Amino acid sequence: MNIGLDMMGGDFAPREAVKGLQLYLSEISSPAFLFLTGDEAQLNDLLQEYQISSSQIKVVHAPQVIGMHEHPTKALKEKQQSSIAIGFHLLATGKIDAFISAGNTGAMMVGALFSIKAIEGVQRPTIATIIPKENGKTGMMLDVGLNADCKPENLNQFAVLGSLYAQHILGIENPKVGLMNIGEEEGKGNILAQAAYPLLKENTDINFIGNVEGRDILLDKADVMVCEGFTGNIILKLAESMYEITKQKNIHHEYFDRFNFENYGGTPVLGVAKPVIIGHGISQAKAFKNMIKVAQKMIETDLLGKMKSAFQK
């Protein structure tokens, strides 16, 4: 099993990526083999500094870096020797089985959609976020920003992708799927939600439990919550800001600690044909470690194979 890690992506790269790698190698008894894309000299110095001399790693020199604010399509096209472009090349050619970066989110999206492509049958790949439930459980929400406008069938597909992720990666048996909506009963909501409801209801591949409202997001009503990326992104960023505000105001509670995205690693891109994980720009060691662990689990459980089967019926 080979996992590619962009060492140059994120505000604290490459040092925090190296520290995350160190954490991963020290924690996991049978680690994956890791291809590290980035500046060879810089990486070798850091690997030496952190005394990482595992036989499980290989540095792949990438002399260019795509900056956090560069135009994604343009940068990917012009910087073919960047750590992200080389990572996607390794993934597309089968040298690695998953690719992780905390770098330019747009470039990661473009790379995932155009060099890896969607699973056959999936109309729109999607990105998901973890939602910490107030009773200690963990749910997920998707889409959280890749698809600002959606058709009803898109939400229905998100439900399938999310259910498989929840089952195999989060370990939730028969995950409950809820449609983000305003109002509890069928027929409530905006035009999109009204049209998506019957599709979800008739979908025998998922365990649809009906509508979930804003007040249900943090409760244990649904494990997988589907919505278009406009609403989902606003919810995600509001939740992230709540965490920031509690930290600033010195409000300490284990529940708020669970809103720290570093605990979950990054955002998986679901619906593309190979595992791709996008990290937060401010990822530090813990986030990098957890992203590698999630990628490993995606490969070990053959999540992508299961997703492909689900859409081949």
Added chain:
Amino acid sequence: MNIGLDMMGGDFAPREAVKGLQLYLSEISSPAFLFLTGDEAQLNDLLQEYQISSSQIKVVHAPQVIGMHEHPTKALKEKQQSSIAIGFHLLATGKIDAFISAGNTGAMMVGALFSIKAIEGVQRPTIATIIPKENGKTGMMLDVGLNADCKPENLNQFAVLGSLYAQHILGIENPKVGLMNIGEEEGKGNILAQAAYPLLKENTDINFIGNVEGRDILLDKADVMVCEGFTGNIILKLAESMYEITKQKNIHHEYFDRFNFENYGGTPVLGVAKPVIIGHGISQAKAFKNMIKVAQKMIETDLLGKMKSAFQK
């Protein structure tokens, strides 16, 4: 100045409505004259129990009550002697200048839209919520559930209505208007947000500052945040649930206390021709008191006159 108060609406009516009335009368040096709609015998008993014998109140007997779960249109039509129907009759005929109820929200909406009607020029009346900013200031968001699907011009009108409310009721000079969106720059977002942006930018009646993202909602970026009612309602209910969760988990902080809706009273219906305020079903004394105070301020500042002028250009 005459304000109508439905004494039978809400889970804790009529007792909490009477207690709220008592608080209001004891706090305000020049109170409005209050028309109390509800069961006369029950109300007189409670008024006696709480020793309210002001010359500023008059009980208007309403033998019927619309339940919290009755079908709004049907109930309003069939229960013309209900405390809500009589309240709207008093408002429509000019006997009162504002009407308040914590009863059936749907019935309040239907009453506001059909017996009072929209301000001329307003395409879609809207409901707003208060947003407690982390720096101590107060913002507002609209629509929060009346209009699940919107056209760009609706959002532009919400911006005008919200700005006038923020200025005259919340006391914010030249309120900053933000468009709820994903992404900071013009051109970002879903189709609705992309189309609404230029309308807001060209609107000389408002102080448009551009897009606001989920992470900006609780920060002091914009005073008035506009969105369609789907996203707005989900944000509102998520914020309310955060307050509930902190209470349950015994997390105490003054910032969370500010999420207690009772501090603000109820939700004004903006864009209808007369002041209508809808209370939360779980309103207690403090919420009733604050709703009366907001209604009084709406009348004193001639907010409705200012809204009518804004749409008569």
